[in-house]
Amino acid sequence: MKNIKRYTFALFLVGLFLSCSEDTLTEIDTNPNIVNDAPLNSLLPQVIIAYSNEIVGAEAAIQSGFMSEQTSGVLGFNTFNDLEAPSARAWENGYLMLNDLKFMKAKAIENEAWTYAGISDVLKAFTLTTLIDLNGDIPYSEALQPEIRNPIFDAHETLYPQIHEILDSAIENLGRTDSNPPAQDDLVFGGDQSMWMKTAYGLKARLYNKLSNLDATNSAQNALMALGNSFSAPGEDFSIEIYNNSLENGNPYSVRQNIQPQSAVGVIFDIMLSFTPNSIIEEDPRSLLWFSTIDGIRIPAPSGVADSDFGEPRLEGAVYSKPLFLKYLGAPLPILTYNEMLFIEAEANLRLGNLTEAYSAYEEAVRLAMEESANFSQEAQIDPSDVSEYLEYPAVSPGEVDLTLETLIAQKYIYLFKFQWIEAYNETRKFNFFPATNPEGRANRLLYPISEVTRNPNTPSDVNFSTIFSNSTKLIWAN
Numbered sequence: 146m147k148n149i150k151r152y153t154f155a156l157f158l159v160g161l162f163l164s165c166s167e168d169t170l171t172e173i174d175t176n177p178n179i180v181n182d183a184p185l186n187s188l189l190p191q192v193i194i195a196y197s198n199e200i201v202g203a204e205a206a207i208q209s210g211f212m213s214e215q216t217s218g219v220l221g222f223n224t225f226n227d228l229e230a231p232s233a234r235a236w237e238n239g240y241l242m243l244n245d246l247k248f249m250k251a252k253a254i255e256n257e258a259w260t261y262a263g264i265s266d267v268l269k270a271f272t273l274t275t276l277i278d279l280n281g282d283i284p285y286s287e288a289l290q291p292e293i294r295n296p297i298f299d300a301h302e303t304l305y306p307q308i309h310e311i312l313d314s315a316i317e318n319l320g321r322t323d324s325n326p327p328a329q330d331d332l333v334f335g336g337d338q339s340m341w342m343k344t345a346y347g348l349k350a351r352l353y354n355k356l357s358n359l360d361a362t363n364s365a366q367n368a369l370m371a372l373g374n375s376f377s378a379p380g381e382d383f384s385i386e387i388y389n390n391s392l393e394n395g396n397p398y399s400v401r402q403n404i405q406p407q408s409a410v411g412v413i414f415d416i417m418l419s420f421t422p423n424s425i426i427e428e429d430p431r432s433l434l435w436f437s438t439i440d441g442i443r444i445p446a447p448s449g450v451a452d453s454d455f456g457e458p459r460l461e462g463a464v465y466s467k468p469l470f471l472k473y474l475g476a477p478l479p480i481l482t483y484n485e486m487l488f489i490e491a492e493a494n495l496r497l498g499n500l501t502e503a504y505s506a507y508e509e510a511v512r513l514a515m516e517e518s519a520n521f522s523q524e525a526q527i528d529p530s531d532v533s534e535y536l537e538y539p540a541v542s543p544g545e546v547d548l549t550l551e552t553l554i555a556q557k558y559i560y561l562f563k564f565q566w567i568e569a570y571n572e573t574r575k576f577n578f579f580p581a582t583n584p585e586g587r588a589n590r591l592l593y594p595i596s597e598v599t600r601n602p603n604t605p606s607d608v609n610f611s612t613i614f615s616n617s618t619k620l621i622w623a624n
Contacts, residue, residue: 185256188252189249189327189331191245192242192268193332193385195238196272197478198397200272201271201480202398202564203231204234207398207407207408210569211408212587212588214587215411215558215566216411216413219409219465220455225449225583228588228610232593232594233595235276237594239272239276240288246265247269249265250262250266256325259318259321260323261326262318263341263345264315266312266315266318267315267341267345270315274351275567277620278567279590279591283298283304284296285307286299295601297603298603298605305356312345312348316342320338326338332385333383343374343376344375344376344481347372347375347485350368350489353365353368354368354492354493355622357575362497365497366497372490375486380483382482382484383480383481383482384479390473390474396475397478398471402460402471405455409451409454410465410466412579413445414445414466415445416555416579420540420541428538430532431518431527434470435468435518435562437462439464449582449583449584450584452464460472473522477520479565484510484514485557487507487509488506488557491504495553496550500546500548503553507553507556511536515535515536516529516532551578554572555578558572558578574587574619575624585614589614589619589623590620592609593608
């Protein structure tokens with residue numbers, strides 16, 4: 146999806162080559178018929194797909210899979226060799242996205258289109274959150290101002306309250322009467338204000354919960370309050386479900402794997418194995434749906450030192466098991482789900498000592514995770530009896546007194562394996578619940594794009610490949 150800033154830049158280049166007239170360039174740059182009068186119902190689907198395909202589902206997501214060790218790279222080199230390139234696209238498209246959303250909200254307010262205004266702020270909050278999760282400190286207070294060429298980098302811990310303010314603005318606008326709301330141009334909820342409002346509260350819950358290492362009690366209480374206004378039933382998800390079986394319009398994770406099958410099954414194998422009673426991976430029925438076999442055996446790839454495995458059979462693997470759901474281009478892309486809300490509810494209650502409530506939410510979260518484990522394709526099915534049997538394993542269902550945070554987060558980590566690798570990377574950094582197996586260690590964040598480092602002298606100089614694995618570069622909420 147092309148966006149407003151790209152169009153403006155392209156038109157600028159055309160004018161530059163055709164004429165040196167300043168008046169001509171000014172006319173092109175302000176032509177309302179080409180750029181500035183794009184209708185809201187054209188802008189909205191573009192920004193939705195831009196976020197899902199070019200930010201949360203782009204190369205940084207694939208790299209996050211490697212850094213969380215859910216997956217292992219099998220192109221024949223350590224996937225930490227280049228931590229800059231994966232962030233470059235998310236960085237560039239993130240700021241293009243913020244620019245488009247700024248334009249979209251202004252236009253929405255001008256037209257009293259309150260649902261569009263609210264959605265633009267929800268997507269702005271998601272975009273900022275993703276940029277911070279991947280990079281830490283980012284330009285914000287001075288960003289998107291043409292007169293400031295080298296914006297300062299805002300400390301990421303100061304931006305979380307501002308994201309909550311953005312979400313509060315979204316909730317306010319989404320609660321207003323709107324005579325002309327989105328319809329089919331809203332590719333997620335069809336213009337349903339209440340669902341976008343629930344999404345905003347769900348992101349609030351995620352953000353509060355992320356700060357649990359800093360303030361266990363208040364973060365838990367705030368998360369539970371936000372959850373009370375978020376998704377309340379299975380199927381209430383912020384998920385992109387319009388993909389089809391093509392490289393042009395497919396799930397971005399699957400598209401990248403189909404083009405270059407670089408991701409094999411990683412430590413997720415061992416985490417799933419740890420819950421089985423006899424240390425047999427097939428005792429977790431999801432392994433039958435998620436992991437391909439090599440001569441009938443499911444084989445994980447070591448992190449950082451895996452052999453090359455990108456030849457035929459490309460999507461099945463000749464050396465290591467590949468994630469089978471990445472074969473399906475039409476698979477939905479979950480971004481924020483009811484199931485994640487259950488895991489947050491369980492974690493928050495566990496921190497507050499509400500053992501009964503914590504265990505109830507945990508049990509429901511694991512059951513739903515199992516039941517939805519095959520929803521990437523109509524061809525895949527999970528037997529309800531297998532779900533019931535799995536839930537009876539002692540390690541899976543230890544009882545409310547013996548439920549530990551490690552067990553809860555491990556199950557959440559397994560759940561996030563299916564197309565939510567950035568969030569799994571966040572959980573891995575936040576809890577550090579298993580030691581890194583990559584010889585390089587566990588990277589604390591991505592590197593800033595070279596274009597930013599060379600252009601903006603305000604780019605933090607203490608974040609580089611020499612420091613990326615040290616405590617000095619951890620985000621404030623990381624363990």
